Amino acid sequence: MSLNQLISSYLRQEGWDVVSFTDGEEARAAIAREPHLWILDIMLPGVDGYQLIREIKKENEAIPVIFISARDADLDRIVGLELGSDDYLAKPFQTRELIIRVRKLFERVYGKTRKPTLLLRFPRRW
Template sequence: MSSIVALIEDEKNLRDIIKSYLEKEGYKVLAYESVEAVEDLNEEVHLWILDIMLPGKSGFEMMERIRKEDAKVPIILISARDQDFDKIMGLEKGADDYIAKPFSPKELVLRVKKLLDRCYQKEENITLAGYTIELKTRKVYDKGKLVDLSNREYMLLLFLYKNKEHPLTRNEILDHVWERDYFGNDRVVDDLMRRMRKKMPRLQVETIYGYGYRLEGN
């Protein structure tokens, strides 16, 4: 089944170009000119592309609405303003990637593919400290009960698992979980770790003071 990409972009020419490029790659594209144009969707969206500067409600407002319904679906923000403020604000609010106009449609398609490949892996489930991690659905269960992890909490969990027994610096975690350059304090890693530990208390994650973290074998 083709992945479904939802695009909100008020510039018609750009919207049509992006839609055309994505469809050539086999994606099903739902294209809208504004947040208000998006009505209740009957189909599951696998990835959102949101322009920040939109008529009426902004892309930030749409992202908040999406995150309330699905904390894990990947989101790419696009903006005409190549400003650090937009980038930092977007990433802190939960975006997975950010691209500034003007950009190559091919670059955007590559970013879409990378995010979809990362977020919807086709591997077997993982059992860790009694928790079941479904890699295909990106869901985590504790004895059949869903553990409500955010997208970044899930990415942190998977990164720790893939590097089990190896110490990871805060910067390594920042580079992986936030992906693009992060201009804030690396203590956001500690906050993220604290939230994940609270939701998954049986995880044996060692704090290496002045360095980072390590997941113990369990």
Template sequence: MWINIVEDEKNLNTILKTYLEKEGYSVRSFLNGNDAIEAIGLETDLWVIDIMLPDTNGFTVFNKIKEITPNAYIIFISARNQEIDRLVGLEMGCDDYISKPFMTRELIIRVNKLLKMSAKDRNILKAGKYKIYLDRHKVFCNQNEIELSAKEYDLLVYFLENPNIALSREQILERIWDNAYQGSQRVVDDTVRRIRKKMPELKIETVYGYGYTYEKK
């Protein structure tokens, strides 16, 4: 899972990134709001955002995130420790709020609560704006359902469960169509083509002469 930290205090930024990576998360960090806003299109499960930033404020970053990735979790942090910050953040729809100074472990607990302790999340795969509900066999782009055939769905999940790995057509046939399939490998290409058409922002790249890979940033 990906976490983005937006914190202008460099030492605190580094500490939070280090501890979150020790928990097994992939972490990007930003020292200002504008750089963070430019990264909103990257796959992100949770944002940790300082309200006070040198070039803008955390509320502005929050609004930009919700415009593009409304399902991302957001935790606000603030040094001001004012009740108004907490109330504004919660009214805007943030998932949690923590006041400085705080123990790093406290933030880790809150992050884990949002990302690891939810049974619902364990049944969801995310790829940018796409969400795959494994328990329901349904795929959504924001709030709109994407209709996939059974094989398209199975292949999509296979890609998402094996990111950044080149999968040969033979591997895909064996996994999705099993050994009983006697047809051409062209069925793999046709199925990938249909997934690309229905989910154009999904980064499924062709490995020429071999197969395909899902590129997860």
């Protein structure tokens, strides 16, 4: 099972609607759908996570974004946060930790009653 599939499964078990992508162009096309949260990986084929967050924030700067990445250098975290990411989680991580971070971000942004739609974007190799 890929990381994309694993995380999608856990998020669905929490009751959230999840749409996932393994291709940058598919994810780019979904920006107009205005999901409630993006979970992005930085190192992706085609459109990387940095470019995608620029496009997401250009469309709607209020949409929350969480980066997850194997790139865990301070500079990578700083760039991700400067581009507008609300959180940055380095791989490997506990899936439960991601779930908690997603839940807390939803509560801050949307309140406790809404069931937002999440969009996940990971490369096929994960």
